[in-house]
Amino acid sequence: MTYLLNSASDFSHEALLGFAAANSAYVTAVHGGVVRSTETPEGQPALVIGGGSGHYPAFAGWVGPGMGHGAPCGNIFSSPSASQVYSVARNAENGGGVIMGFGNYAGDVLHFGAAAEKLRAEGVDVRIIRVSDDIASNTRENHRDRRGIAGDLPVFKIAGAAIEAGADLDEAERIAWKANDATRSFGVAFDGCTLPGADEPLFHVPEGTMGVGLGIHGEPGIRDIPMGTASEVADLLFEGIIEEAPQERSGRVAVLLNGLGRVKYEELFVVYHRVAERLSEVGLTAVAPEVGEFVTSLDMAGLSLTLVFLDEELEQHWSAAVDTPAYRRGELRDLSAHADRAPRTEFYTPGAEQVPEASAESQAGAGSVQEIIELFAEVCATHEAELGRLDAVAGDGDHGQGMVLGTRGAVEAGNKALTRGAGARTLLVHAGTAWAEAAGGTSGALWGSALTAAGRALSDSASPDEAAGVEALLNAVEAVQRLGGAQPGDKTMVDAAAPFAQELQKQFQAGGGLAAALTSAAEAATEAAASTAQLKARLGRSRVLGEKSLGTPDPGATSFALLMTALAQRLESVAR
Amino acid sequence: MTYLLNSASDFSHEALLGFAAANSAYVTAVHGGVVRSTETPEGQPALVIGGGSGHYPAFAGWVGPGMGHGAPCGNIFSSPSASQVYSVARNAENGGGVIMGFGNYAGDVLHFGAAAEKLRAEGVDVRIIRVSDDIASNTRENHRDRRGIAGDLPVFKIAGAAIEAGADLDEAERIAWKANDATRSFGVAFDGCTLPGADEPLFHVPEGTMGVGLGIHGEPGIRDIPMGTASEVADLLFEGIIEEAPQERSGRVAVLLNGLGRVKYEELFVVYHRVAERLSEVGLTAVAPEVGEFVTSLDMAGLSLTLVFLDEELEQHWSAAVDTPAYRRGELRDLSAHADRAPRTEFYTPGAEQVPEASAESQAGAGSVQEIIELFAEVCATHEAELGRLDAVAGDGDHGQGMVLGTRGAVEAGNKALTRGAGARTLLVHAGTAWAEAAGGTSGALWGSALTAAGRALSDSASPDEAAGVEALLNAVEAVQRLGGAQPGDKTMVDAAAPFAQELQKQFQAGGGLAAALTSAAEAATEAAASTAQLKARLGRSRVLGEKSLGTPDPGATSFALLMTALAQRLESVAR
Incomplete structure (x- = not known):
């Protein structure tokens, strides 16, 4: 159910403007999405992360030092258009090339890809990272063909930190793919979400059952099984993922327990209580675990568990400081210190493109x-x-x-x-x-x-x-x-x-x-x-x-x- | 609806343990709640904030440097018992006395008060701050007799920052009351929340209407009016609060748009888009505005707007750095710097009280x-x-x-x-x-x-x-x-x-x-x-x-x- 809207067609756009207004210290709205409102170092690769709206804080909530440089925002559950992606990437690019990151869905592959073509035609080096963490959507052998769900967060967090730490485009691309290859998610849904202006959810899960292998665009899951207790759900998700644990592992994992929207924080903590027990049983240490709402699906009732099997390099970037509207981590220092982050004053607007000199x-x-x-x-x-x-x-x-x-x-x-x-x-x-x-x-x-x-x-x-x-x-x-x-x-x-x-x-x-x-x-x-x-x-x-x-x-x-x-x-x- | 639980009676406790497990860098579970897992400076006043469970991130999510020192956690929507409050305060106290902060509800007044009595009997100086920001619950003249809702966040944030900046007990108490006196909230509800294990919400708002003046324990509001658009709801809340704007004001306000649980983030941003317009119309500047879920009421559908009319002192503390599980703000610096925060190893457990020597x-x-x-x-x-x-x-x-x-x-x-x-x-x-x-x-x-x-x-x-x-x-x-x-x-x-x-x-x-x-x-x-x-x-x-x-x-x-x-x-x- 959507309670608050002015018009269904303006919903995403108004939400984007409201988001930018509330977070002007971090982001500025440009055509197609948002970019950082502060200057970035020249020559630093720009991490452009995005997808449809309806997943907040993914993706716009992650734009800021240590993570994204810009986020194109499509309509609800729809890929941003190539023109939106291009505009945001053009605005975010500052001489170091662009890493585009998005969940592996056909629409996003297409439109980000088209924008990348255009940038490349203009001489900008662009690399593409398709996040593919959802173990329910394809086989282990085809990990890179899976869908992207909550794994967006750790993959983009790690890529952003690598860039903040000085990685160039090649290095950032390598680390981002490495993070994606080390990330596994698995989820269940209890009830569907409702699009703004719609009267009915996109689906219902039959009473007394839960949909295993949820998607984040209202996909109900790949099969229904009887509803379990919180601990049984924790076990199901944990066991699904741990089967794919790499043979050689450091014993340290990033852990993300992600609510899709309607599950209460307290419920997530009840589930995490069991997850923590299971981690301990198999000798895994959770590094900076996160329990909350990170990649939502409007008001969908469901949750997913994500593990990232860390090595030293991935752990360093996962643990690094980050400062974005919705994801922050780091040491205390007063905001007044932010004053040395110069506000940015020039932005690209479509239609105002330069025409290079021609013979x-x-x-x-x-x-x-x-x-x-x-x-x-x-x-x-x-x-x-x-x-x-x-x-x-x-x-x-x-x-x-x-x-x-x-x-x-x-x-x-x-x-x-x-x-x-x-x-x-x-x-x-x-x-x-x-x-x-x-x-x-x-x-x-x-x-x-x-x-x-x-x-x-x-x-x-x-x-x-x-x-x-x-x-x-x-x-x-x-x-x-x-x-x-x-x-x-x-x-x-x-x-x-x-x-x-x-x-x-x-x-x-x-x-x-x-x-x-x-x-x-x-x-x-x-x-x-x-x-x-x-x-x-x-x-x-x-x-x-x-x-x-x-x-x-x-x-x-x-x-x-x-x-x-x-x-x-x-x-x-x-x-x- | 509660989807994930093992047993209704263990729900709050398991949630607390899961919360502590996920945030062991910040908190340790003790009898009755959580306290910081790291040492605090000797002689620093301890800010002990709490109330019933079901409001996450309030209150346990706010324990950490720059904010709370401990949080007693009652059962769902029930005050913690005096023994819980005492245990948490005893654990948090480190020679500088205790500030107890909670929303102004009879149960909390009683049980926190009883714990304060006991601490005072032991020679600990204790001050009590009752947050009372809800303008719907009493008249302007009786501001301190109003209920506490989302105003908990800014009041505790400001008090915690003052303590972090070196305020002693008198000073922290003065600033906390000053923050409370400058804080106004107003909310609406669209549908009730469901207690863990219950089949039905605590209330329903009649179709096509909204309940104005919501409470955060399933109180449905003080009157029902026809449902409005997102902008109309923003106007209603804004106008209710702005009527109480102080005559003399700096023109700067802390702004909090708080979702109660089931309202989507995107909806909150659509509302904030209008709030930002209204602020601008009346010449108010939002300082570090926050849009999200801060004081929830399980899965209640509703939202509230909070303004804090800032002066220089309040703004300084509102903007200051803070680092807690669910509320963080500050400059980037890597987590490895956290290593100098010594982990705390000794905690109070009830029944192990010392018996002082007697004649x-x-x-x-x-x-x-x-x-x-x-x-x-x-x-x-x-x-x-x-x-x-x-x-x-x-x-x-x-x-x-x-x-x-x-x-x-x-x-x-x-x-x-x-x-x-x-x-x-x-x-x-x-x-x-x-x-x-x-x-x-x-x-x-x-x-x-x-x-x-x-x-x-x-x-x-x-x-x-x-x-x-x-x-x-x-x-x-x-x-x-x-x-x-x-x-x-x-x-x-x-x-x-x-x-x-x-x-x-x-x-x-x-x-x-x-x-x-x-x-x-x-x-x-x-x-x-x-x-x-x-x-x-x-x-x-x-x-x-x-x-x-x-x-x-x-x-x-x-x-x-x-x-x-x-x-x-x-x-x-x-x-x-």
Whole structure:
């Protein structure tokens, strides 16, 4: 139940503003989330941690010295958009590159990934850490493919401390993955949570039972078992995790007993009483254990236990001082000492991006690129209804609209970039960002990233030739494949895009020229799409867990083939 | 709903042990609660804060440098017993006296007061701070008679910081009261909380309404009004408090937006967004505002807003560093620096009290005192049934049993003290503690304190003479009156005890000797009791709010008169 709201649609945003107002000593709200309100050392890697809202204190509550540099905040239980992630990362980055940290969910993988593409196109080194601590969500062998739940806290705490202690980007990335590989969580749910404005919880656990292996977005658990006493629940969670204890271990563990929202603090302590006994029985010492609410799921009734099997390095960073709105640890010293933390006064706002200087050749090339974007926008507008019908088979039928909105946004941004003297590379990066922003959803994020990635094949100095054009298209396909986490055969757009890229490269290398190669490639895409179309009664599964958070389903291979065919025809007619 | 428990009766205790296990760097469990696990500077006043359980992080979560020295923890929503408070205070005290801080509820006033009596009898200076921030519970003119709710946090934070900064007992007491006088809270409830093991909440707020002026023990509020939006709720709370803003103010306020348990963090931030706007409108600056769960009420759905109108002194202490399990603020410095906080190894355990050396005269006197206690125990045993019947008119009929258990405990403790060579003073203090412990409830606390207070009139060196005996009886009556918070006419035991004391003093001063004076005094008590007996159809109201937490009701004047008459007769027959 949500008692306090003004409007369901403004809920997350108002909560973010209220959070920033209450914690102005730590954070400032920027487009898409929050960053530290104080200056950070130049050259220090920026730890950008985030995900959907509804998990407070995760993630915004952890921004401050010793932990996060910024937190993009999506809507309730939805990944922040690529544009939100980009804005926060852009604001947090201070010359040392970016570590993006988030729980391993398809939506987050996609949107953080798209933002990373864009930053990389701008020359920023970005590393990605997917937290995957939930032992209920995959096998021990596939630890890095598990979902992220309360393990977010220790992984980000340890990474943040390593950075505070002077780690560079490589080192921080290494330690963060090491922390994730040493972290195991297991949870149970007793009742579901209710989205703001909704009347009913997302699920109910049957009376007298509990859902084992809870998720933090209203996923009820992987199986129901009879309700236990507090000690029995403690035993269940402890035994699940201890089975995965590494052979070689220091005997020291970070321990986190995390309430999901509606379980009382006193209940958590009753459970911890038993956990402490079990730890002692197996000879494990709890280092700075934490019992409370850390990664919540609105008002969900449930809890999870997390252990991090520490070595000396991990323990040092787990125990280090940290000072954030909702997570603080360290020695006493008066706040007045904070005065030497200089307040930060300049922040990035979207739309105010600099346009780097470009050569006349690249500016001319940018004009050609813009023509192709406009052509593609026309193709999408012409085929809007058909794309909608394709999508309606498996999705919600808004793919046509999304493509029209996205290409229209890209065209506008491209024109604006042209008038500001942008080169070909910058034009594509701006157009890609605008596409994702205007179209929204998964499809928007993928296409936007494709344009951004294409831009990386070009430059703001040289004139883009046909070879660069092919390179750009290959980059775009590769970005879609990487970000979507899909392989050929997964029944997504990649089923058509991969043969498209293969054929394009082959024909161009054979010397047929760009337009001819594109036509052949579009034919290959159409053939591949047709051969898998019959199998597409249902949307193909992505390889990444938590698929439902992907948002708009991708209408896939058929629409890709259709659009490439139309585009090739238009380009050929223009070329003639 | 309580999801996690082993047994309802062990719930609070297991929670306390789990809490202590998870926070062993800060606290150690002792009889009755927790104290700091690290040494405190000798001569530093000890801040002992507490109340019932079910309010975590209040109060145990606030024990550590810069805040509490110890926290007695009662059962859910019940005051800790005098013996619990005493044990924690005894453990916390380190030569600088004790400040006891608690919310202004009758049960807490009584039991903390009784513990204070005992400590004072042992020569420890004790001051009492009753937090009374809830504007809904009494008028502005009677601020110090209001209930304590979330204002506990800023008052104890400020008092703890003052002590950390070097304040002595007088100074700490002054600042604590000043903080309380500057603190105002106002809350609303949306749904009640459920006690561990119970099936139903303590109350429901009618659908579509909210209860204004919530309490933190399941009190539903003073009136129901239609449910509002988040901003309307913020306005309601803000306007209620701002009406009481002092004329002269610095323009700076401590702000606390406190969730009672089931309201989500995100909801609190949506409300705070509006609060920040209102503060800005009236030109108030929030200093280190706090939004979260601080004084909870199990899983109650509700929230309260607290403002502390700061001057320079209060702001300094509000902003100062603090390091406790659940409330931390300060500058970064690694935990390894904690190593210089020496772990504490010696703690007080009840039953292991030292018996101070006593003169042979006082030891002999202790024997006489013990005879009187035994006589009184006989009187109680004889009249057990009658006392029960008296009590049954207004209470639950267990007064006779309570008096028998109490006096039996006192006799045992007295005998033990005698064998260990106790003087008269120490014997009475031990007997009083044992009485309260054995009898339990309000009546036990009052009678136990009466004995302890009586002890203060005697010494462990001089032989107790008749004048000292009179003094002891007067002290006892005065303690009952002070602790119970009742005046003659309030229809409690005091209606008989006050004339008893008056007549006793008068007759003894007239030279009639102790036994004769006691007989006259008992007659006066009987007469006074008879004249008020007709009015006693219902239990008299205590002057302190929250009467229902008083526990066992006092059967009052009649039983006091009966017992004193019987005692006087026995003493006369012994004397003859």
